[in-house]
Amino acid sequence: MESEVYPVAIIGGGSAGTMAALRTVLNNQTCILFPGSGKDKKKSRAFWVAKVENVPGHTRYKKGIEEPNKETLDWMSESKFKANFIWKKNRGIRKIEKDGDLFILTDDKDQKYKAEYVILSTGLMDIQPHIGGDFKLILPFANMQTIDYCLRCDGHHTFEKNTSVIGHNSGAAWVAIMLYERYKNPSMKILTNGEKPGFDETVSKLIDLYGIEVFEQEIEGVVGKPEEGKLEGFILKGGKQVVTEFAFVSLGMMVYNQLATNLGADVDDRGFVLTDSNGETSVAGLYVAGDLRADGKKQIYTAWDQAVDTVDAIDARIRRNYREIMLKKD
Numbered sequence: 001m002e003s004e005v006y007p008v009a010i011i012g013g014g015s016a017g018t019m020a021a022l023r024t025v026l027n028n029q030t031c032i033l034f035p036g037s038g039k040d041k042k043k044s045r046a047f048w049v050a051k052v053e054n055v056p057g058h059t060r061y062k063k064g065i066e067e068p069n070k071e072t073l074d075w076m077s078e079s080k081f082k083a084n085f086i087w088k089k090n091r092g093i094r095k096i097e098k099d100g101d102l103f104i105l106t107d108d109k110d111q112k113y114k115a116e117y118v119i120l121s122t123g124l125m126d127i128q129p130h131i132g133g134d135f136k137l138i139l140p141f142a143n144m145q146t147i148d149y150c151l152r153c154d155g156h157h158t159f160e161k162n163t164s165v166i167g168h169n170s171g172a173a174w175v176a177i178m179l180y181e182r183y184k185n186p187s188m189k190i191l192t193n194g195e196k197p198g199f200d201e202t203v204s205k206l207i208d209l210y211g212i213e214v215f216e217q218e219i220e221g222v223v224g225k226p227e228e229g230k231l232e233g234f235i236l237k238g239g240k241q242v243v244t245e246f247a248f249v250s251l252g253m254m255v256y257n258q259l260a261t262n263l264g265a266d267v268d269d270r271g272f273v274l275t276d277s278n279g280e281t282s283v284a285g286l287y288v289a290g291d292l293r294a295d296g297k298k299q300i301y302t303a304w305d306q307a308v309d310t311v312d313a314i315d316a317r318i319r320r321n322y323r324e325i326m327l328k329k330d
């Protein structure tokens with residue numbers, strides 16, 4: 001185990017983790033950042049995000065989270081604050097334990113580190129639909145963002161497009177309803193992929209009013225040319241093809257909360273970690289920022305804002321301790 005005690009350890013190198021590292025370093029505090037192994041990155045939302053159009057200044061990036069984050073981390077490691085920034089590239093954290101007031105972190109190479117405060121920003125992943133027994137058929141279209149997951153990020157892509165929502169509960173139906181109300185899509189469908197629809201009364205009324213078609217058959221195939229960014233439709237069990245130029249998946253999320261729950265942090269009924277307004281969990285000194293946190297819009301800019309509040313709260317605690325020591329000396 002390293003003897004050094006890091007004031008702040010940040011786990012996750014997506015939107016929240018990168019902003020947390022930037023804010024810490026600019027506050028002239030030292031932080032150690034674990035952005036995750038290749039495997040961690042591949043199962044993060046950040047990895048799958050292509051062009052970002054709802055954050056000013058982001059449209060020039062092909063990978064709207066990874067590229068600006070990499071630029072920022074590179075800048076920090078060359079800036080005049082570089083001594084504050086310990087960047088453990090490609091390292092993920094597998095275990096966190098408490099030893100008195102300190103946290104002991106174990107990485108995927110079994111190395112251990114000590115930290116006073118931990119910021120967890122490991123994010124989440126959207127649940128994929130199984131089509132023809134697998135989710136792999138979806139991925140080329142998801143890569144080109146003709147099949148998408150985030151209404152607030154990419155809802156505008158459905159403008160003038162025949163659109164489908166894959167899902168079976170009222171939440172999925174609300175995605176279809178909201179899209180239709182905003183964009184008056186030429187057609188709107190809900191594909192339940194073999195599940196019984198679980199729509200409440202209001203949702204069922206609106207589906208009828210807006211002429212949203214509901215198909216309950218399993219989806220067996222996807223039609224289109226992903227390399228050209230073109231989705232054309234889905235093939236349903238029995239051979240029927242439904243015309244779709246853009247699809248949303250609304251099946252819920254897998255929340256990467258294991259490091260927090262292993263420490264005993266409280267989570268809500270969906271697995272999101274409960275915190276106070278600065279992001280501190282029920283475990284003293286353990287903070288959460290980004291999609292993993294129970295509140296917020298699950299967006300890049302909310303992850304940034306949460307990370308800044310969290311880091312500033314930690315900075316205030318560190319400075320308060322320092323101030324008390326200085327005043328006692330006086």
Ligand SMILES: Cc1cc2nc3c(=O)[nH]c(=O)nc-3n(C[C@H](O)[C@H](O)[C@H](O)COP(=O)(O)OP(=O)(O)OC[C@H]3O[C@@H](n4cnc5c(N)ncnc54)[C@H](O)[C@@H]3O)c2cc1C
Nearest residue numbers: 012013014015016036045046093123153290291298299300
């Ligand atoms: C298809 C798609 C498009 C989107 N488009 C937009 C958009 O246009 N605008 C917008 O504002 N938002 C968009 N979002 C939402 C946005 O991606 C998230 O809100 C944002 O990435 C959340 O940041 P985060 O840091 O919480 O998680 P992420 O950015 O997902 O980062 C999680 C990080 O945790 C790391 N990690 C995981 N486990 C470990 C571990 N054990 N140890 C160390 N590291 C670990 C991963 O490697 C990764 O670096 C989109 C999401 C999707 C799925």
